[in-house]
Protein backbone atom coordinates (compact mmCIF):
# COMPACT_ATOMS: atom_id res chain seq x y z
CA UNK A 667 0.00 0.00 0.00
CA UNK A 668 1.30 3.41 -0.96
CA UNK A 669 0.02 5.39 2.00
CA UNK A 670 2.49 6.85 4.47
CA UNK A 671 1.60 7.16 8.10
CA UNK A 672 0.47 10.69 8.65
CA UNK A 673 -1.17 12.43 11.51
CA UNK A 674 -4.57 13.33 10.14
CA UNK A 675 -5.79 14.82 13.41
CA UNK A 676 -6.07 18.61 13.35
CA UNK A 677 -3.41 20.59 15.18
CA UNK A 678 -4.57 23.03 17.85
CA UNK A 679 -5.83 26.27 16.27
CA UNK A 680 -5.06 25.03 12.76
CA UNK A 681 -7.33 26.93 10.33
CA UNK A 682 -9.83 24.84 8.33
CA UNK A 683 -8.26 25.75 4.97
CA UNK A 684 -4.78 24.68 5.99
CA UNK A 685 -6.07 21.51 7.61
CA UNK A 686 -8.03 20.43 4.51
CA UNK A 687 -5.03 21.15 2.32
CA UNK A 688 -2.70 19.19 4.58
CA UNK A 689 -4.93 16.11 4.73
CA UNK A 690 -5.62 16.37 1.00
CA UNK A 691 -1.86 16.42 0.34
CA UNK A 692 -1.33 13.41 2.57
CA UNK A 693 -4.03 11.60 0.57
CA UNK A 694 -2.22 12.70 -2.60
CA UNK A 695 -5.35 14.21 -4.09
CA UNK A 696 -5.59 17.32 -6.26
CA UNK A 697 -8.32 19.85 -5.50
CA UNK A 698 -10.24 18.51 -8.47
CA UNK A 699 -9.90 14.87 -7.40
CA UNK A 700 -11.04 15.76 -3.90
CA UNK A 701 -14.03 17.68 -5.22
CA UNK A 702 -15.14 14.68 -7.28
CA UNK A 703 -14.64 12.22 -4.42
CA UNK A 704 -16.39 14.46 -1.92
CA UNK A 705 -19.17 15.53 -4.28
CA UNK A 706 -18.38 19.21 -3.72
CA UNK A 707 -17.75 21.86 -6.34
CA UNK A 708 -14.04 22.49 -6.87
CA UNK A 709 -14.65 26.22 -6.37
CA UNK A 710 -15.85 25.46 -2.85
CA UNK A 711 -12.68 23.51 -2.09
CA UNK A 712 -10.55 26.38 -3.41
CA UNK A 713 -12.53 28.81 -1.30
CA UNK A 714 -12.12 26.70 1.83
CA UNK A 715 -8.39 26.17 1.30
CA UNK A 716 -7.71 29.83 0.60
CA UNK A 717 -9.41 30.70 3.87
CA UNK A 718 -12.38 32.31 2.11
CA UNK A 719 -14.83 30.35 4.21
CA UNK A 720 -14.72 28.33 7.39
CA UNK A 721 -18.25 27.05 7.10
CA UNK A 722 -19.18 23.60 5.92
CA UNK A 723 -22.63 22.35 5.02
CA UNK A 724 -23.64 18.97 6.43
CA UNK A 725 -23.31 17.51 2.93
CA UNK A 726 -19.92 19.14 2.46
CA UNK A 727 -18.72 17.87 5.80
CA UNK A 728 -19.76 14.25 5.26
CA UNK A 729 -18.39 14.34 1.71
CA UNK A 730 -15.02 15.69 2.79
CA UNK A 731 -14.76 13.33 5.74
CA UNK A 732 -15.43 10.30 3.54
CA UNK A 733 -13.08 11.47 0.77
CA UNK A 734 -10.25 12.26 3.19
CA UNK A 735 -10.73 9.27 5.49
CA UNK A 736 -11.24 11.34 8.62
CA UNK A 737 -14.13 11.39 11.10
CA UNK A 738 -16.59 14.28 10.77
CA UNK A 739 -15.73 15.15 14.37
CA UNK A 740 -12.29 16.30 13.21
CA UNK A 741 -13.90 18.78 10.83
CA UNK A 742 -16.29 19.92 13.55
CA UNK A 743 -13.35 20.44 15.88
CA UNK A 744 -11.49 22.54 13.30
CA UNK A 745 -14.54 24.62 12.37
CA UNK A 746 -15.37 25.29 16.02
CA UNK A 747 -11.70 25.47 17.03
CA UNK A 748 -12.20 23.04 19.88
CA UNK A 749 -9.84 20.24 20.90
CA UNK A 750 -10.75 16.83 19.47
CA UNK A 751 -10.90 15.29 22.93
CA UNK A 752 -13.98 17.39 23.57
CA UNK A 753 -15.86 16.25 20.49
CA UNK A 754 -15.06 12.58 20.11
CA UNK A 755 -12.42 10.10 19.17
CA UNK A 756 -11.64 7.53 16.54
CA UNK A 757 -13.73 4.76 18.04
CA UNK A 758 -15.34 1.94 16.18
CA UNK A 759 -17.13 -1.36 16.59
CA UNK A 760 -14.75 -4.15 15.54
CA UNK A 761 -17.72 -6.20 14.35
CA UNK A 762 -19.86 -3.64 12.48
CA UNK A 763 -17.27 -1.26 11.05
CA UNK A 764 -16.10 -1.86 7.51
CA UNK A 765 -12.50 -0.57 7.49
CA UNK A 766 -12.02 2.12 4.86
CA UNK A 767 -15.41 3.72 5.50
CA UNK A 768 -16.34 6.58 7.79
CA UNK A 769 -17.22 5.92 11.39
CA UNK A 770 -20.75 6.22 12.68
CA UNK A 771 -21.07 9.32 14.89
CA UNK A 772 -22.78 7.08 17.45
CA UNK A 773 -19.41 5.37 17.99
CA UNK A 774 -17.20 8.43 18.06
CA UNK A 775 -19.37 10.25 20.57
CA UNK A 776 -17.40 10.82 23.75
CA UNK A 777 -19.92 9.01 25.91
CA UNK A 778 -20.23 5.89 23.76
CA UNK A 779 -18.57 2.80 25.14
CA UNK A 780 -20.53 0.07 23.39
CA UNK A 781 -21.81 -0.39 19.85
CA UNK A 782 -25.41 0.78 19.45
CA UNK A 783 -26.09 -2.04 17.00
CA UNK A 784 -24.52 -5.13 18.56
CA UNK A 785 -23.31 -4.15 22.03
CA UNK A 786 -19.64 -4.93 21.41
CA UNK A 787 -17.12 -2.82 23.35
CA UNK A 788 -15.88 0.00 21.12
CA UNK A 789 -12.22 0.24 20.25
CA UNK A 790 -9.89 3.07 19.38
CA UNK A 791 -6.81 0.95 18.90
CA UNK A 792 -5.60 -2.30 17.42
CA UNK A 793 -6.96 -5.27 19.31
CA UNK A 794 -3.74 -7.16 18.83
CA UNK A 795 -0.85 -4.75 19.51
CA UNK A 796 -2.74 -1.86 21.15
CA UNK A 797 -1.41 0.84 18.79
CA UNK A 798 -3.98 3.58 18.09
CA UNK A 799 -5.78 3.74 14.75
CA UNK A 800 -3.87 6.12 12.49
CA UNK A 801 -6.19 6.39 9.51
CA UNK A 802 -9.66 5.17 8.67
CA UNK A 803 -8.32 4.18 5.26
CA UNK A 804 -6.24 1.36 6.70
CA UNK A 805 -7.86 -2.03 6.77
CA UNK A 806 -4.99 -3.59 8.65
CA UNK A 807 -2.91 -2.37 11.55
CA UNK A 808 0.33 -0.95 10.10
CA UNK A 809 2.25 -2.12 13.19
CA UNK A 810 1.30 -5.75 13.44
CA UNK A 811 -0.71 -6.49 10.28
CA UNK A 812 -3.81 -7.56 12.14
CA UNK A 813 -7.16 -6.73 10.51
CA UNK A 814 -9.11 -4.01 12.34
CA UNK A 815 -12.28 -5.93 11.63
CA UNK A 816 -13.06 -8.81 13.94
CA UNK A 817 -14.59 -11.79 12.23
Ligand SMILES: [Zn+2]
Pocket residue numbers: 759760761762763781782783784785786
Ligand atom coordinates in the same frame (compact mmCIF):
# COMPACT_ATOMS: atom_id res chain seq x y z
ZN1 LIG B 1 -21.40 -3.42 16.46
Ligand SMILES: [Zn+2]
Pocket residue numbers: 792793794795796797807808809810811812
Ligand atom coordinates in the same frame (compact mmCIF):
# COMPACT_ATOMS: atom_id res chain seq x y z
ZN1 LIG C 1 -1.70 -3.94 15.61
